[in-house]
Amino acid sequence: MQLRLVPVVELEPTDLGVQNFVELLESGEWEVFWEAHLVSFGLRPIRPGSWFVATGEFASQATFNLLARVHLEWDPQSLDLPPELDHIGPISGGYAFVLGGSVQLEPGCCCDLSDLTNGARDVKATQCQFH
Amino acid sequence: MPIPLSIGHGVYSASTSAGTTTITVGSEQKGIDPVRLQYGAVDFERALAQAELERTEFAAFLEKHFCETSGIDCALQIVQRLVYGL
Numbered sequence: 001m002q003l004r005l006v007p008v009v010e011l012e013p014t015d016l017g018v019q020n021f022v023e024l025l026e027s028g029e030w031e032v033f034w035e036a037h038l039v040s041f042g043l044r045p046i047r048p049g050s051w052f053v054a055t056g057e058f059a060s061q062a063t064f065n066l067l068a069r070v071h072l073e074w075d076p077q078s079l080d081l082p083p084e085l086d087h088i089g090p091i092s093g094g095y096a097f098v099l100g101g102s103v104q105l106e107p108g109c110c111c112d113l114s115d116l117t118n119g120a121r122d123v124k125a126t127q128c129q130f131h
Numbered sequence: 132m133p134i135p136l137s138i139g140h141g142v143y144s145a146s147t148s149a150g151t152t153t154i155t156v157g158s159e160q161k162g163i164d165p166v167r168l169q170y171g172a173v174d175f176e177r178a179l180a181q182a183e184l185e186r187t188e189f190a191a192f193l194e195k196h197f198c199e200t201s202g203i204d205c206a207l208q209i210v211q212r213l214v215y216g217l
Contacts, residue, residue, distance in 0.1 A: 113186060
């Protein structure tokens with residue numbers, strides 16, 4: 001089976017206007033609700049119920065606008081300029097381990113897309129040690 | 132000796148031996164044993180390379196839309212910050 005490390009963006013339900021996450025989870029309706037909710041934005045979770053969306057899902061102007069609104073609190077359709085660089089941080093998310101199409105692991109909290117570089121370098125360095 | 136592996140998780144480590152890469156996921160809670168996943172080293176390196184490619188494509192997507200939408204000249208700097216933390 002093929003291993004993939006899928007870059008993912010974290011979208012918190014409250015950022016998309018969902019205030020009753022816990023109720024939906026407890027009633028067993030969360031996965032179906034969330035799937036439909038994300039689809040309304042042109043997105044899909046990496047697995048049912050997940051807050052993570054693969055970066056490859058972001059392909060349209062609408063999805064860019066959504067990401068800008070959620071992460072930068074900036075509306076690209078307004079005349080306002082984006083926030084200043086000093087007020088911008090990496091996009092929350094990380095890398096999901098997907099084996100044969102099945103998600104094995106998702107990023108933890110406080111992680112972002114910038115974390116891959118160290119991982120790649122470290123693994124290669126370790127391999128060199130053993131060669 | 133496993134080394135820290137920061138690929139968006141923080142409590143992971145990775146080691147490679149005899150063609151196998153072992154990912155160890157430590158728990159921050161006491162009493163929970165770490166989870167160990169093993170992959171072929173070549174497969175893991177291929178997955179890392181593919182992830183880098185997909186991240187680059189995502190950065191290009193963001194830069195394109197920043198330029199088209201706002202016309203700002205610092206789009207690349209913003210994308211570098213958003214995607215690479217630079």
